[in-house]
Amino acid sequence: MNEIPRSVRVxxxxxxxxxxxxxxxxxxxxxxxxTAQDAVVTLLITAARERAEAITGRAFIQRDMELLMDDLPxxxxxxxxxxxxxRSVSYIRYRDAAGIDNELSGSPDVWLLxxxxxxxxxxxxxxxSWPATNGTISNVRIGYRCxxxxxxxxxxxxxxxxxMPALLRTWMAVRVSSFYEQRESIVIGSTVAETPRxxxxxxxxxxxxIRGFA
Numbered sequence: 639m640n641e642i643p644r645s646v647r648v649x650x651x652x653x654x655x656x657x658x659x660x661x662x663x664x665x666x667x668x669x670x671x672x673t674a675q676d677a678v679v680t681l682l683i684t685a686a687r688e689r690a691e692a693i694t695g696r697a698f699i700q701r702d703m704e705l706l707m708d709d710l711p712x713x714x715x716x717x718x719x720x721x722x723x724x725r726s727v728s729y730i731r732y733r734d735a736a737g738i739d740n741e742l743s744g745s746p747d748v749w750l751l752x753x754x755x756x757x758x759x760x761x762x763x764x765x766x767s768w769p770a771t772n773g774t775i776s777n778v779r780i781g782y783r784c785x786x787x788x789x790x791x792x793x794x795x796x797x798x799x800x801x802m803p804a805l806l807r808t809w810m811a812v813r814v815s816s817f818y819e820q821r822e823s824i825v826i827g828s829t830v831a832e833t834p835r836x837x838x839x840x841x842x843x844x845x846x847x848i849r850g851f852a
Contacts, residue, residue, distance in 0.1 A: 642707050642708055642709050642710075642711065643707070643708045643775075644705060644706060644707045644708070645705075645706050645776075646703055646704070646705050646706070646720045646721070647703065647704050647706065648701060648702075648703060649701070649702040649703060649704050649781065650701050650702035651701060652687075652697075652698075652699035652700065652701045652785070653699070654699055654794075654795040654798045654799070655683050655684065655687055655699065655795075656687055656698050656699065656798075656799060656802040656806055656807055656810055657683060657799070657802075657807050657810050657811055657814075658795065658799065659676060659679060659680060659683070661807075661811060662679050662682070662683050662810075662811060662814045662815075663675075663676075663679055665811040665812070665814060665815040666679060666814065666815045666818045666819070667815075675818075678818070679814065679818065682813075682814045682817045682818060683810065683814055685817070686809075686810045686813040686814050686817070687699070687810060689813070690806055690809060690810060690842060690845075691721065693839070693842050693846065694842050694845040694846045694847060695720065695721065695722065695757065695846060695847035696721060696722050696723070696845055696847060697721035697722070697723075697784040697785035697786070698785060698786055698802060698806060699785050699786065699798055700725065700783060700784070700785035700786065700787065700788075700798075701783070701784065701785055702728075702781065702782070702783050703719075703720070703721060703781070703782055703783070703784055704779055704780065704781050704782075705717075705719060705720070705778075705779070705780040705782070706776040706778070706779055707776070707777070707778040707779075707780070708773055708774065708775055708776065708777055708778070709771050709773045709777060709778065710732060710768035710769065710770075710771055710778055711768055712767075712768070712770075713767075714761075714762055714766065714767035714768055715761070716752075716759040716760065716761035717759060717760050717761070717780070718757045718758070718759055719757060719758045719759065719760065719780070719782055719784070720757065720784075721784045721785070722755075722756040722757050722758055722784065722847050723753065723756070723758065723784065723785070723786065723787075724751070724753045724757075724758030724782060724783075724784050725753065725782075725783040725784060725785065725787065726751070726753070726782060726783050727744070727745065727751050727760060727780065727781070727782045728781040728782060728783065729741055729742075729779075729780070729781045730742040730749065730760070730778070730779075730780050731778070731779045731780075731781075732769065732771045732777055732778045732779070733771060733772050733774065733777050734769060734770060734771060734772065735770050735771065735772050736772075737772055740769070742769070745760070746763070748762065748763065748766075749761060749762050749763065750762075750763060756847045757847050758784075760780070786798065786801045786802060787801060788800070788801060789801040803845060805841045805842065805844060805845060806841075806842070806845060808841055809838065809839075809841040809842055812838055812841075813838070
């Protein structure tokens with residue numbers, strides 16, 4: 639696959655988090671009726687989820703993303719979409735060699751989406767190729783939805799959390815409580831023993847997305 643300059647931006651931020659504020663407070667040993675630290679704990683929950691996503695290459699709550707590329711692969715190869723699982727692709731837009739804006743028709747008419755692999759991929763139909771572009775910066779824009787789907791209905795916080803991997807939820811709860819207890823970057827005059835890595839960060843090993851393997 640050609641290495642083409644690319645970046646990803648969040649279009650619609652996640653509406654929920656993989657663990658609740660109540661769960662995080664229990665791990666932090668904060669009484670549930672004590673709301674004085676709610677803002678701090680909420681911030682730590684989001685930070686822990688974003689860190690887990692950076693480590694694993696997954697999106698744990700559904701959101702809309704946009705992939706920006708300078709070009710489409712000239713060899714017709716597949717394009718990897720960051721942050722599995724991929725739910726759908728809403729558009730593929732590009733500026734052609736003549737400088738005219740275009741949008742490709744959807745799957746399976748012009749391109750195919752492999753949403754079951756990790757990472758997810760899109761590719762032109764067999765024997766076809768991607769159209770030529772003018773190769774300017776962020777010339778290609780691919781909009782897609784990614785993240786774990788809610789379990790059941792309605793689409794609410796409980797439905798999303800029901801589909802979260804237990805490994806992720808445990809890792810986040812441990813990290814949030816650790817961040818809460820140690821909010822400074824330097825500890826003076828203390829002896830610290832870290833919990834073994836195979837228990838903490840090792841919880842995420844089974845969730846990591848391996849590039850080039852589907």
